[in-house]
Amino acid sequence: MPGVDDVFAALSDPTRREVLRSVAQRPELTASRLAGELPITRQAVAKHLAALQKAGLVEPRREGRETRYTLTPAPLIDAMDWMAEVGAEWDSRLARLVERARG
Amino acid sequence: MPGVDDVFAALSDPTRREVLRSVAQRPELTASRLAGELPITRQAVAKHLAALQKAGLVEPRREGRETRYTLTPAPLIDAMDWMAEVGAEWDSRLARLVERARG
């Protein structure tokens, strides 16, 4: 039950956004494999994944000796909700955008 | 011409989000007035406003000896776009999974 606070905090770092995008693109990604594609160590990737997990954006699944990560995009909607709420007084078009994104 | 990077960085701080929300609700707000409503000094508010301005989320307008700030919500759309893009990649991943399961 992470709040908007954790979500925005997680998205604030460019490397972490890159990690999130990688997890979104490739299924069942592990920290070691991800570290092989990024210019940082495995431990750094693990920290990013922990932050993303705290924000509820990613879900670990233990498979033998490796842990695979999966995107859980629900908190993204909450963040978009917050932005729409801020923009609501200013421009009602934002609210309509989110409505459409939610499906 | 600020990028998504500055926007997410600006939104990462709770106090700064509070500032942004205040500016969104009450247009033509000044730093001193804002500082009166928050438990921080005027200079801290000014720094937050500077960060928001760098992200293109707010626009200053000099009026005599005071500067009034106005919300410019356009970069919020960019940030929402980024999130929607990540979600879309996730959806296509799901689609591929379903495709494979269908055989």
Next chain:
DNA sequence: CTGTCGTGCAACCAAGGAGTTGCTGATGCC
């Protein structure tokens, strides 16, 4: 002109966070 109010700039401090290295513990393969 003088005092006051609102701003901006600079230096400084404390806390947090990104990234690293080093080690230990499991798990899988020969």
Next chain:
DNA sequence: GGCATCAGCAACTCCTTGGTTGCACGACAG
């Protein structure tokens, strides 16, 4: 069993940053 991986934990180093105080300058009221 023995070795190579993958992962988790801890401590440490920098660098960023949110917040502060102090000061100096421009604008308005008396």
